[in-house]
Amino acid sequence: MNLIVLTIDTLRQDHVGAYHKGNSVFDGIAPCQTPNIDRFAEDCVVFENMYPEALPTIPVRASLFTGQRTLVSRAWQRLADEDISISEILGPNGWVCGIVSDNYHFRSPNMNYHRAFHSYEWIHGQEYDPYRSSPPKHKNIDDYVNEHYDESWRARVAQFLTNTEDFTSEDHWFAAQIADRTVKWLSDNRSHDKIFFWVDSFDPHEPWDPPPKFDKYTDPNYSGKRLILPKGGLADDWASPEEINHIRGLYAGETESVDHALGRVFTTLEQQGYFEDSIVVLIGDHGMPLGDHGKFLKGVDRLYNELLKVPFMIRMPNGKHGGRTVQALCQFNDFMPTILDLMGMNNCTEYLPGKSFAEIITGNVENHRHSIMTGYYDGQDRAIRTNEWNLIIRPPGQQHELYNQQQDPREGTNLAPANPDLVSKLIAKYGSIYYGSAWPGQDKLAMPLFVQRAIGDHALQQRGINVLGIPGEYGLNVDHQDSPE
Numbered sequence: 001m002n003l004i005v006l007t008i009d010t011l012r013q014d015h016v017g018a019y020h021k022g023n024s025v026f027d028g029i030a031p032c033q034t035p036n037i038d039r040f041a042e043d044c045v046v047f048e049n050m051y052p053e054a055l056p057t058i059p060v061r062a063s064l065f066t067g068q069r070t071l072v073s074r075a076w077q078r079l080a081d082e083d084i085s086i087s088e089i090l091g092p093n094g095w096v097c098g099i100v101s102d103n104y105h106f107r108s109p110n111m112n113y114h115r116a117f118h119s120y121e122w123i124h125g126q127e128y129d130p131y132r133s134s135p136p137k138h139k140n141i142d143d144y145v146n147e148h149y150d151e152s153w154r155a156r157v158a159q160f161l162t163n164t165e166d167f168t169s170e171d172h173w174f175a176a177q178i179a180d181r182t183v184k185w186l187s188d189n190r191s192h193d194k195i196f197f198w199v200d201s202f203d204p205h206e207p208w209d210p211p212p213k214f215d216k217y218t219d220p221n222y223s224g225k226r227l228i229l230p231k232g233g234l235a236d237d238w239a240s241p242e243e244i245n246h247i248r249g250l251y252a253g254e255t256e257s258v259d260h261a262l263g264r265v266f267t268t269l270e271q272q273g274y275f276e277d278s279i280v281v282l283i284g285d286h287g288m289p290l291g292d293h294g295k296f297l298k299g300v301d302r303l304y305n306e307l308l309k310v311p312f313m314i315r316m317p318n319g320k321h322g323g324r325t326v327q328a329l330c331q332f333n334d335f336m337p338t339i340l341d342l343m344g345m346n347n348c349t350e351y352l353p354g355k356s357f358a359e360i361i362t363g364n365v366e367n368h369r370h371s372i373m374t375g376y377y378d379g380q381d382r383a384i385r386t387n388e389w390n391l392i393i394r395p396p397g398q399q400h401e402l403y404n405q406q407q408d409p410r411e412g413t414n415l416a417p418a419n420p421d422l423v424s425k426l427i428a429k430y431g432s433i434y435y436g437s438a439w440p441g442q443d444k445l446a447m448p449l450f451v452q453r454a455i456g457d458h459a460l461q462q463r464g465i466n467v468l469g470i471p472g473e474y475g476l477n478v479d480h481q482d483s484p485e
Helices: 035-041 057-066 086-093 151-164 174-188 241-271 332-342 358-362 420-427 449-462
Strands: 002-008 045-051 096-101 119-122 195-201 278-284 312-315 324-331 372-375 382-385 389-393 401-404
Touching: 002 241, 035 241, 035 278, 035 312, 057 086, 057 332, 086 096, 086 195, 086 332, 096 174, 119 174, 174 195, 174 241, 195 241, 278 332, 324 332, 324 358, 324 372, 332 358, 389 420, 401 420
Parallel strands: 002 195, 002 278, 045 324, 096 119, 096 195
Antiparallel strands: 045 312, 278 312, 372 382, 382 389, 389 401
């Protein structure tokens, strides 16, 4: 059995037709069209509640590649020597492993996420990839920023513009390049008995500069700047309502362009017979705030649906078990044990902390997890989610937020002040290890001093700072000859 994984960076669940069912996300902006993904979804088991275990891009890949939990133990970092990647499991068992990606974080020095793949292809130039050092020659940066962009933000925009200034045809855009390389790899490697192929498309990651054919969600009467890269902070501080809607339209256009490119991949999978003997997965790594709660871009404080709700759909050979949408609550660290289970290799899953949801796919059971926690390793905010609730736990001194997912999917009414017992109950599902120094489960003033110190020590250890108790690498080499007895 083959395994093909299509990972789409920064893809909001509510911008995929199979999920939004024709309903607009933002007033005045048409619902994003994704006809190719929608057709693919018809033969898939479509998951409504699959969540990243930790954010952002690289911690997500670590969880997907290794099946390990990363929230409490791993920052944005390389694939460690001690990690066992999915390619290091499948390769020795006869699978030919390949990867194609324009995600330049994969190939940053020493990141090593391509380890043990038999072939890997990188497409250069995305985002701030230092692909070219010359300033843009044919594009004026002032057309892409407003008066609120300082030099650091202008430099980011300039890097992207110079990376892409030779793009004149629709086929030059990154998603199209990904599709071309994918189609070629799938065709060239069809003769192998077993293949594992990982496609990682960085689009629709910002900057959002869709080909003209897909730039149809923006207001045709808009006459302002083409703000392809939103700033951080409160959007109202740096953008007008018209500019905010323009950026949202650019994101939708970029998303449709990715879907269009995927159409060629799906056609190849069908024509080459992969749909008959392969597991094919489409997954988004995380979503993207588009000013829904006042801010654009990812961030430790934005643990709302627009960031956490991702598309996840899995197609079994011949579409078996497909055509269903499931509500089971799952998390990315469940992905690898599930895949190994489906591929007849569940004898390799005992060491993994995640839980296989293979029986959700086959329809034997309906539920998987009762709750999940997610967030950023280096942030204090956490989100605890059930099928009914999203509790966003804020750092000390800030108000927690509680939203009913069935009644308030846009998360506009904070129910935490009126439901303190429910908030406490949800917080208690996860112990102090998940919170570090921001642990809300106990009154720190009532704790013994050594307990308070231990919590602080844990937070320091998370950042790689050695503290009392265990000598570090250099602590073992201290010369004690002159120490007092």
